[in-house]
Every structure is written in C-alpha cells, then in structure tokens.
Amino acid sequence: MYPDAHCELDFTSPLELLVATILSAQCTDKRVNQVTPGLFARYPAAADYAAADREELEGLIRSTGFYRSKANSIIGLGRKLCEEHGGEVPGDLDALVKLPGVGRKTANVVLGNAFGVPGLTVDTHFGRLVRRFGWTAETDPVKVEHAVGELFPPKDWTLLSHRLIWHGRRICHSRRPACGACPLAHWCPSFGEGPTDEADAAALVRNGPFS
DNA sequence: ATCCCGAGGG
DNA sequence: CCCTCTGGAT
Numbered sequence: 323m324y325p326d327a328h329c330e331l332d333f334t335s336p337l338e339l340l341v342a343t344i345l346s347a348q349c350t351d352k353r354v355n356q357v358t359p360g361l362f363a364r365y366p367a368a369a370d371y372a373a374a375d376r377e378e379l380e381g382l383i384r385s386t387g388f389y390r391s392k393a394n395s396i397i398g399l400g401r402k403l404c405e406e407h408g409g410e411v412p413g414d415l416d417a418l419v420k421l422p423g424v425g426r427k428t429a430n431v432v433l434g435n436a437f438g439v440p441g442l443t444v445d446t447h448f449g450r451l452v453r454r455f456g457w458t459a460e461t462d463p464v465k466v467e468h469a470v471g472e473l474f475p476p477k478d479w480t481l482l483s484h485r486l487i488w489h490g491r492r493i494c495h496s497r498r499p500a501c502g503a504c505p506l507a508h509w510c511p512s513f514g515e516g517p518t519d520e521a522d523a524a525a526l527v528r529n530g531p532f533s
Numbered sequence: 534a535t536c537c538c539g540a541g542g543g
Numbered sequence: 544c545c546c547t548c549t550g551g552a553t
Contacts, residue, residue, distance in 0.1 A: 347550040387539040425551050445549040
C-alpha cells in the first residue's frame with residue numbers, strides 16, 4: 323500500500339529540507355511549500371540565515387504559524403551550522419538534535435530524506451496510527467520509535483514512515499477517521515472493537531499491508 | 534503542562 | 544466558533 327509515499331516538502335539540499343521541516347511544525351506541507359521558494363532564494367546558505375534580519379525572516383515565514391519561535395530557531399540554526407559545522411548540515415542524529423529547533427522527529431526526517439540514513443519519524447500521525455494498529459501502546463515518541471523499530475528492518479523505516487503519515491493525513495484522521503473509505507478497515511483492530519493482544523498485533527505486522 | 538501562532542475546514 | 548495541521552523548548 324502507498325508504494326511511492328514520499329516526503330511532500332519541496333527541497334534541493336539538506337539545508338533546505340532542514341528548514342522546511344522546522345517550518346512544518348503544526349502546519350501543512352502545502353503551506354510550507356508556498357513560502358520556501360522565496361525563503362530559499364533570499365537565504366541560500368547557512369551563513370545567510372545567521373546574518374538574517376529577524377523581522378524580515380519572520381515576514382517571509384509568518385503564514386506557517388509559530389513564526390517568532392521558528393525564526394529564532396532558523397537564525398540560531400544558521401549560526402550554529404557556521405560556527406560548529408562549517409556551514410554544512412551534519413549527517414548524524416546526535417549533532418542534528420543539538421541544533422536549535424531540531425528534535426528527534428525533525429532529525430530523522432533529514433536523515434531519511436536527505437542522507438539516506440534509515441529513520442522512523444514518529445510524529446503525531448505515526449504515533450496515533452501504530453497505536454490504533456495495536457503495534458504498541460506507548461505514547462512516548464522515543465519508546466514508540468524503538469518498539470516499531472523492532473518490527474521492521476531498518477531498510478524499511480523511511481518508507482514505512484511516509485506510508486503511515488500519508489495514511490494518517492488522508493484517511494486515518496485524528497478526530498474523525500474515514501474508516502468507511504479505509505482500505506485497512508477489515509485488518510485494523512481499531513475498526514471494530516478495541517485493541518488486540520500482543521500475539522494478534524504481531525500477526526498483523528507479519529501479514530499486513532505494511533510488510 | 535504550557536506556550537508558541539496563522540490559516541483553513543466543519 | 545471550534546478544531547486541526549508531519550513539534551520543540553521551557
């Protein structure tokens with residue numbers, strides 16, 4: 323299912339993807355893609371963010387929401403990249419997570435889509451769906467990441483993340499999931515009654531559309 | 534636990 | 544009017 327699910331943010335470099343992912347917090351990808359062309363043209367390199375005028379940057383990203391904190395993060399990001407990473411985006415999780423505005427989810431997005439390093443991007447969709455599927459009951463994102471990581475080989479992690487997010491965005495919504503339109507309705511333990519036990523969940527992983 | 538924050542949908 | 548949208552820092 324969803325064999326060609328992919329990152330829907332527009333980008334042409336690790337830096338662009340990193341900035342776009344920061345902007346995508348609590349915002350649709352479509353809107354992020356509306357502001358990034360102008361943003362990337364104005365600030366082509368990390369040094370340009372480091373030297374950016376705060377109010378001008380805020381104006382360019384305002385429509386994505388949380389624009390003051392996002393502008394702060396992006397300016398700090400540019401500075402730290404220049405001071406500690408030669409102006410380049412580091413390709414490892416530990417360094418990425420230390421950058422301002424970059425948490426584990428954002429770091430894994432950059433690793434998976436710009437560096438080809440397998441990563442599970444546990445965002446709100448990912449967590450909600452794997453709990454509905456009965457794959458884990460954890461709510462802490464790191465615990466969810468480890469639990470789901472045990473169920474699939476690393477080579478499948480990035481595509482699996484995109485598939486789950488795709489499905490979450492279009493069908494398995496937070497409040498009113500479109501179970502009537504869901505191709506997984508007869509497979510999903512949350513369609514009928516409540517969650518299944520661990521053996522059932524393991525079988526769902528082995529035989530399910532995401533394997 | 535709370536704040537940051539605009540835009541679009543129901 | 545209320546809710547949600549691929550979070551992260553305090």
